[in-house]
Amino acid sequence: xxxxxxxxxxxxxxxxxxxxxxQELGYSQSTxxxxxxxxxxxxxxxxxxxxxxxxxxxxxxxxxxxxxxxLMKTTSQIKSIGSQIGMNKAKLRVGIIESLFIGRLAELIPxxxxxxxxxxxxxxxxxxVKLYQMLRSNELDIIYVLDRKIYQxxxxxxxxxxxxxVFVASxxxxxxxxxxxxxxxxxxQPLILTERDSIYRKELEETLALSDIELTPFLEVDxxxxxxxxxxxxxxxxxxxxxxxQEDARKNKLAILPVDGYDITLYSQVFYNKxxxxxxxxxxxxxxxxNQT
Amino acid sequence: xxxxxxxxxxxxxxxxxxxxxxQELGYSQSTxxxxxxxxxxxxxxxxxxxxxxxxxxxxxxxxxxxxxxxLMKTTSQIKSIGSQIGMNKAKLRVGIIESLFIGRLAELIPxxxxxxxxxxxxxxxxxxVKLYQMLRSNELDIIYVLDRKIYQxxxxxxxxxxxxxVFVASxxxxxxxxxxxxxxxxxxQPLILTERDSIYRKELEETLALSDIELTPFLEVDxxxxxxxxxxxxxxxxxxxxxxxQEDARKNKLAILPVDGYDITLYSQVFYNKxxxxxxxxxxxxxxxxNQT
DNA sequence: GTCTCCCATCGAAAAAATTAATGGATGTGA
DNA sequence: TCACATCCATTAATTTTTTCGATGGGAGAC
Numbered sequence: 001x002x003x004x005x006x007x008x009x010x011x012x013x014x015x016x017x018x019x020x021x022x023q024e025l026g027y028s029q030s031t032x033x034x035x036x037x038x039x040x041x042x043x044x045x046x047x048x049x050x051x052x053x054x055x056x057x058x059x060x061x062x063x064x065x066x067x068x069x070x071l072m073k074t075t076s077q078i079k080s081i082g083s084q085i086g087m088n089k090a091k092l093r094v095g096i097i098e099s100l101f102i103g104r105l106a107e108l109i110p111x112x113x114x115x116x117x118x119x120x121x122x123x124x125x126x127x128x129v130k131l132y133q134m135l136r137s138n139e140l141d142i143i144y145v146l147d148r149k150i151y152q153x154x155x156x157x158x159x160x161x162x163x164x165x166v167f168v169a170s171x172x173x174x175x176x177x178x179x180x181x182x183x184x185x186x187x188x189q190p191l192i193l194t195e196r197d198s199i200y201r202k203e204l205e206e207t208l209a210l211s212d213i214e215l216t217p218f219l220e221v222d223x224x225x226x227x228x229x230x231x232x233x234x235x236x237x238x239x240x241x242x243x244x245x246q247e248d249a250r251k252n253k254l255a256i257l258p259v260d261g262y263d264i265t266l267y268s269q270v271f272y273n274k275x276x277x278x279x280x281x282x283x284x285x286x287x288x289x290x291n292q293t
Numbered sequence: 294x295x296x297x298x299x300x301x302x303x304x305x306x307x308x309x310x311x312x313x314x315x316q317e318l319g320y321s322q323s324t325x326x327x328x329x330x331x332x333x334x335x336x337x338x339x340x341x342x343x344x345x346x347x348x349x350x351x352x353x354x355x356x357x358x359x360x361x362x363x364l365m366k367t368t369s370q371i372k373s374i375g376s377q378i379g380m381n382k383a384k385l386r387v388g389i390i391e392s393l394f395i396g397r398l399a400e401l402i403p404x405x406x407x408x409x410x411x412x413x414x415x416x417x418x419x420x421x422v423k424l425y426q427m428l429r430s431n432e433l434d435i436i437y438v439l440d441r442k443i444y445q446x447x448x449x450x451x452x453x454x455x456x457x458x459v460f461v462a463s464x465x466x467x468x469x470x471x472x473x474x475x476x477x478x479x480x481x482q483p484l485i486l487t488e489r490d491s492i493y494r495k496e497l498e499e500t501l502a503l504s505d506i507e508l509t510p511f512l513e514v515d516x517x518x519x520x521x522x523x524x525x526x527x528x529x530x531x532x533x534x535x536x537x538x539q540e541d542a543r544k545n546k547l548a549i550l551p552v553d554g555y556d557i558t559l560y561s562q563v564f565y566n567k568x569x570x571x572x573x574x575x576x577x578x579x580x581x582x583x584n585q586t
Numbered sequence: 587g588t589c590t591c592c593c594a595t596c597g598a599a600a601a602a603a604t605t606a607a608t609g610g611a612t613g614t615g616a
Numbered sequence: 617t618c619a620c621a622t623c624c625a626t627t628a629a630t631t632t633t634t635t636c637g638a639t640g641g642g643a644g645a646c
Contacts, residue, residue, distance in 0.1 A: 001297045001368065004634095011606060028636050033594060035634090045375045046570040051431040052643050058384035060374055071364060076294065078360045081353055084433045090352035098381045112570045138344040196611045277351045279338040312623060321605050326625060328603090346612050347624045400593090 001042050001073060006036045006068045009047065011035065013057060013065055031269035067242055092281040093122045095131040095143035097199075100268055103244035105144060108288045115288075119281050125196040142272045142282050146199050146241060146290070149267045158286045159270040164242040166198040167257040169248075170234045176255040182207070186259055191217040192227050204239050205263055228254070241266070249262040294335050296368065298328040301363045302340065305329070306350060306358055385574040387416045388424035388436035390492075392517040393561055396537035398437065401581045408581075412574050420490040428566055435565045435584070437573050439492050439534060441583040442560045451579045452563040457535040458493040460550040461542075463527045476501070483529035484510040485520050496557050497532050513531055521547070534559075 012032065022032040029140065040047050047061035073101055096105060101123065112119070123141060124131075131143040136154055149160055167186055169175055175189060193215070194201050198226040205215050218236065223228050226239050228245065248254040270286055272278065305314040305325065315325040333340050351360065366509065389398060405412070417424075417433060424436040431448050431571065442453055460479055467481060475490035486508070487494050498508050511529065514520050520531050521538065525546055526551055541547040563579055 001299065001371070004295065017592075029593075030595080030637080031635050037594090038634095042372065043371065049431065049566075049569050052429070052565055053591080054431060054643095056431055057574045059381075059574065061375050061385070063381050064371065067367050067374075070367045072364045074360050074367065078336065078357065081336065081360075088352070088356050090355070136345070138342065138347060138349055138558065185605065208530050213424070221479075262397045273342075273344055275344045276342050277353075279352050322624075323606080323626080324604050330625090331603095350626080365624065567630075 001039065001112060005039045006071055008032055008035045009039060010065070010068050011073060012040060012048075012055070013061075016055070018055065034205050064293060087117050087118065090142075090279065090281050091120045092279070092285065093141045094121060094285065095134055095140040095145075096123055096125055097128060097131070097145055097245050098125045098222070100144050100146060100289060101125055102225055103241065104268060104292065105169075105247075105288070108292065111288060112152060112284065116281060116284055122169050126194070127195070128199050129197060131184055132268055132271075138273060138276070141276065141279070142260055142270060142285055144268065144269050144270050148203075149269070152271060156272040156274050157271055158282075158291050159288075160267045162267075163266050163268050165203065165239060165264045166242050166245065167239055167259050167262070168231060168254050169237045169257055170232050170244045170257040171252050171255045173234055173237075173255065175237070175257065179258070181257055181259045183211075183213075183262060186237060186257070187213070190219075191215070192219045192230055192236050193219060193240045194224065194227065194240075195220055195222045198222075200239060200264070201239060202267060204268065207262065207264065241268075243268075294332065296364065299364055301325055301328045302332060303358070303365060304362050305341075305348070306519045306561060309348070310505060312350065316404065331497050333410065345478070355495050357537060376385060381409045382413065382415045383572065383574050384415060384434075384580065385572070386436075387428055387578070388433040388497070389412060389416055389418055390421060390424070390438055391418045391515070392487075392534055392537050393437050393439060394418055395518055396534065396539075397582070397585065399586065404581060405577065409577055419469075421492050422490060425564075428564060431566060431569070432556050434569065434572070435563060435578055437561065438558050439561050442562070443495075443554050445564060447567050448564040450562055450564055451575075452582050454561045454562075455558050456583075458557040458559060459533060459535050459538065460530055460532055460555070461521075461524060461538045461547050462530045462550055462551050463525050464548045466527055466530075466548065467510045468530070472551070473554045474550055476504075476506070476552060476555060478548070481514070484508070485512045485523055485529045485531045486510040487517065487520065487533075488513055488515045492513075493532060493534060493557070493559060496559065500555065500557065515550070534561075536561075 007019060008025060009188045010251045011025055012018055015021050015024065018036070019029050022029040025032070025218065027035075036047060044062070045060040046058050047064060049058055064174070074290065075151060090110075093106060109121075112121070124134065126134075128145040128147055131140065131145055132155065134140045135143050136249060142158075169182075169279070170188070175181070175185065178185065193204075196202075208215055222232070224244055227240065227246065230236070231238050232248070237257070242256070245254050247254050270289060272282060301318060301320070303319055305311055307318065308314050311325045311329070312322050315322040318325070318344060320328075329340060336357065338353040338357070340352050340357060341348045342351055347535065366462055387398075405414070417427065419427075421438040421440055424433065424438055425445060427433045428436050435451075439456060460474075462482070468474065468478065471478065489495075501508055511522070514523070517533060520533065521531070521541065524531050525541070530550070535549070538547050538549065542549050556574075563573060563582060
């Protein structure tokens with residue numbers, strides 16, 4: 001049973017005539033006759049009595065009509081699926097590195113729910129390498145990572161914004177007295193760094209490797225919020241994205257250290273899988289980030 | 294959009310694979326790919342993300358799935374239309390002559406509703422000629438008439454049962470004393486007859502016409518119940534179907550008069566239109582009459 | 587009776603669905 | 617890492633289905 005025939009059937013009932021239905025639907029009359037015959041034989045029931053030049057529904061035809069109208073209703077609902085964009089419950093699986101969640105994404109979440117209240121956001125925090133993997137295997141819809149601006153296979157970059165990575169200490173720390181610092185000044189201090197997989201930790205190590213220096217942090221913590229708390233207590237120096245320390249720097253709780261020759265810049269970037277349909281939920285995610293001050 | 298494609302879609306979602314769905318549905322894999330492509334282009338929305346060798350529903354695909362399942366449910370309901378025979382609300386339009394309603398049909402109605410409680414019976418009482426007309430123009434589904442057993446154009450006879458038409462008088466009437474009556478004895482009495490269109494009135498008139506006798510009833514009433522009441526009060530003699538006077542005759546309220554040479558027999562008959570689908574409602578109607586004692 | 591209207595039928599034509607074969611991409615397992 | 621198998625996409629050919637035009641029969645209108 002195909003919908004074409006069902007629609008023809010309903011139109012016939014409305015108009016009370018095969019011929020009129022044919023005209024209206026742009027079929028020839030014989031086509032309509034054939035369609036109804038086909039329906040009747042598929043269903044194994046007679047739909048119309050043909051008496052004289054009038055047709056009338058059989059009782060079974062009446063029954064069928066109810067369901068046929070059901071089918072038409074559902075079909076018209078289906079046709080409007082695309083239109084009420086994003087107004088339906090949909091999931092958005094976001095992969096993100098921890099520092100960007102705290103420093104960038106968190107403040108946008110209320111706005112996101114204001115604009116698309118029906119979305120169910122699932123976040124997964126992990127390091128960039130794992131996030132790329134998960135994006136490629138479609139475990140995530142979109143990822144927000146910090147990285148160099150390089151090509152990523154199968155991934156489309158939807159957004160990129162430069163981010164300085166800075167050395168930071170407590171504003172009470174004696175080292176803040178210095179107007180100019182060299183890398184050796186820094187390395188004399190106890191270092192608190194993120195885990196080895198963290199992209200800016202890697203960047204730092206690579207840069208230092210050029211000068212044949214090896215990095216020996218006295219503490220590794222995978223959580224930037226904790227690192228910041230420790231730094232504020234004067235426990236040492238860290239190397240963190242600017243966005244995460246900016247606020248505390250403005251409040252004079254933390255100080256960004258001017259280290260000569262170590263202006264490292266990465267990009268916060270949003271990617272999605274190149275084979276992925278870009279949903280309104282994903283678009284909004286990118287838009288909000290793009291408009292972020 | 295055709296249901297074939299929708300079913301394939303649902304099967305793919307169930308099995309998580311185009312290939313498996315193709316195997317199960319007996320299609321080649323390219324057919325399934327084509328069907329989904331067709332659906333996606335008709336709806337203007339992407340249904341699946343094809344990432345790596347895995348497929349997954351897009352949010353819009355998820356939405357569509359709900360409706361698709363709706364369509365499948367309705368379709369499976371449709372397939373069972375024929376099966377629960379007559380269990381659904383259906384109308385039965387019955388044409389009947391008044392005397393058969395009173396004398397035959399009335400007592401069967403409770404049984405009818407016991408067996409097919411969902412039927413809505415509409416009855417139309419009229420004379421035979423009008424009932425045949427209405428049957429031919431599909432204003433009635435079935436008619437129950439008294440007539441000679443002759444061919445009726447476009448009508449199928451579903452049932453016939455002989456019915457004697459008899460002269461009847463009050464059991465108190467002096468004429469009941471006679472063991473044998475001739476037609477002239479009858480005609481001396483005041484006659485109460487049904488209207489001119491009534492078939493047994495016509496039969497009587499035709500038979501009398503052979504002997505060149507013209508009928509002059511002193512009263513015409515189109516309602517046999519009323520006629521019987523009048524007869525019982527001793528107002529005269531009537532000519533009525535046996536079935537309608539039988540009960541009163543048994544109770545000795547009425548007497549059937551033995552009139553020599555006037556054994557007129559007609560048939561109570563059920564007809565339906567030859568082009569009409571015979572519904573379970575109609576079948577039951579015929580069956581109950583056939584089994585009537 | 588003739589004419590028109592309506593549905594059924596039939597063979598031809600058009601359109602659509604289906605297939606088999608092939609290819610590209612992606613995991614998998616030695 | 618290199619075959620190998622798996623999965624979906626593509627294409628051209630084939631088969632099936634749908635549609636059409638012409639014709640016919642029956643019923644109702646004038």
